[in-house]
Amino acid sequence: MTTVNVIDAPCGYGKTSWAIQYMNDMSIDSHRFIYVTPFLDEVTRVKQSVESRIFYEPDSNNGNTKLEDLHRLLGQGRDIATTHALFQLANSQTKELIRSNNYTLILDEVMNVIEQVPLKKNDLDLLIEADVIDFDVNEKGLKFIKWNENKIEYDTEYNQIKQMALTNNLLYCDNSALIWNLPCEIFLMFNDVFILTYLFKGQFQRYYYDLHKIEYRYISVVKDKDGYSLIPYHSRKIHEKKMLNELVSIYEGKLNSIGDRRNALSTSWFEKSSNKDLVVTLRLNAQNFLANMCKANNSTAIWTTVKGSKDRIMKKVKPKSFATCFIPMTSRATNLYKHKYHLAYLINRYMNPIEKKFFEQYEIKVDEDAWALSELIQWVWRSRIRDGYPITIYIPSKRMRDLFHLYLTSDDFESTPKDALVNEPPSDWHL
Numbered sequence: 001m002t003t004v005n006v007i008d009a010p011c012g013y014g015k016t017s018w019a020i021q022y023m024n025d026m027s028i029d030s031h032r033f034i035y036v037t038p039f040l041d042e043v044t045r046v047k048q049s050v051e052s053r054i055f056y057e058p059d060s061n062n063g064n065t066k067l068e069d070l071h072r073l074l075g076q077g078r079d080i081a082t083t084h085a086l087f088q089l090a091n092s093q094t095k096e097l098i099r100s101n102n103y104t105l106i107l108d109e110v111m112n113v114i115e116q117v118p119l120k121k122n123d124l125d126l127l128i129e130a131d132v133i134d135f136d137v138n139e140k141g142l143k144f145i146k147w148n149e150n151k152i153e154y155d156t157e158y159n160q161i162k163q164m165a166l167t168n169n170l171l172y173c174d175n176s177a178l179i180w181n182l183p184c185e186i187f188l189m190f191n192d193v194f195i196l197t198y199l200f201k202g203q204f205q206r207y208y209y210d211l212h213k214i215e216y217r218y219i220s221v222v223k224d225k226d227g228y229s230l231i232p233y234h235s236r237k238i239h240e241k242k243m244l245n246e247l248v249s250i251y252e253g254k255l256n257s258i259g260d261r262r263n264a265l266s267t268s269w270f271e272k273s274s275n276k277d278l279v280v281t282l283r284l285n286a287q288n289f290l291a292n293m294c295k296a297n298n299s300t301a302i303w304t305t306v307k308g309s310k311d312r313i314m315k316k317v318k319p320k321s322f323a324t325c326f327i328p329m330t331s332r333a334t335n336l337y338k339h340k341y342h343l344a345y346l347i348n349r350y351m352n353p354i355e356k357k358f359f360e361q362y363e364i365k366v367d368e369d370a371w372a373l374s375e376l377i378q379w380v381w382r383s384r385i386r387d388g389y390p391i392t393i394y395i396p397s398k399r400m401r402d403l404f405h406l407y408l409t410s411d412d413f414e415s416t417p418k419d420a421l422v423n424e425p426p427s428d429w430h431l
Helices: 015-025 040-049 066-075 092-100 123-129 159-166 204-212 241-247 254-259 267-271 273-293 309-317 353-360 368-380 398-409
Strands: 004-008 032-037 079-083 103-108 114-116 133-137 143-147 170-173 177-181 192-197 216-224 227-232 248-250 301-304 342-345 391-394
Touching (some): 015 032, 015 103, 015 192, 015 227, 040 079, 066 079, 066 092, 143 159, 159 170, 170 353, 204 353, 241 248, 241 398, 254 273, 254 398, 273 301, 273 309, 273 342, 342 368
Parallel strands (some): 004 192, 004 216, 032 079, 103 192, 248 391, 301 342
Antiparallel strands (some): 114 177, 133 143, 143 170, 170 177, 216 227
């Protein structure tokens, strides 16, 4: 049984540098790698940095899709660098090719392993009443959606749902929703799995592993004169928060009053028509902070908020003259903004309530504050703070600001889940 190695360490500790060193050091006879990252520029970085082996990037050519090209490369036993988006398309053929060719997975940052499937109000009732779908409870008590074999040939607007059901990727949630679920078996097909991340405790992929009863081992990374090494998590270098506090200047003042209520600046808050004047106030506040208080410009500023349908909300919030400085609130694993140091985080993060309920219906307890903080940290660390330089940030949501203050003054969020393995070395004894 494969145990997932979670390399949980702050940005800048050398997780990616360790991965590049590891892939360079391992013999091409004993190791084959799949490196999966959110962005194409990071794919390019790995291809250029690992000099001891040739990495291939799946492409759509000669009439083949990227997934078909991935399968071709897997069948040839190539070392592969690709994106989260392509890896999410994995199917039974992908799993078998990974297993039979003895691959090691390095996953740069957690990925979307579950997502609510968009449905109209009565779609589910229609599919059930038409006897198109049925339910199957597996040995772990998880309720999967099955497509009626007699209706596989049907060509309808529900073809995407049919495909997810046929590949066993579709779960039922709370008698009202469908959840796409990356087949967990794929992680068990690898010889070894390494996830490079930080604050894994609060992330959906942790809850997904708990749901599917996949073991994960917490480890960390250190640098010495010989390079980078993995160590048991309890032996990790403790994050120096005092120094970090000196680098982070969090705005405290009257511009924060708009976010005093616990749910202020949440997605639902932005969507309420009664808050339209407050949205204008938020935009003016952000403009005031960046332009007047920070004297920021397009080369120093970044900001984020919820996008909304067709970017409708984001366009209403964008501070005048800083439109090009927007980066999505889900940004992670990119160095494109590491020169930026004036930040405005104009959102109060809450989990999708259906996805949260999905875990809770299977008695997986989720920590919404830990998740929100991990999302905030990932976004903030796109800036130059990752290289140890000071930043100034506006976080008008009191809830998010309080979480950030707690993070900067304690190690509460870096404790491990109670069932995680913490005092073992990584599973690859070649290290």
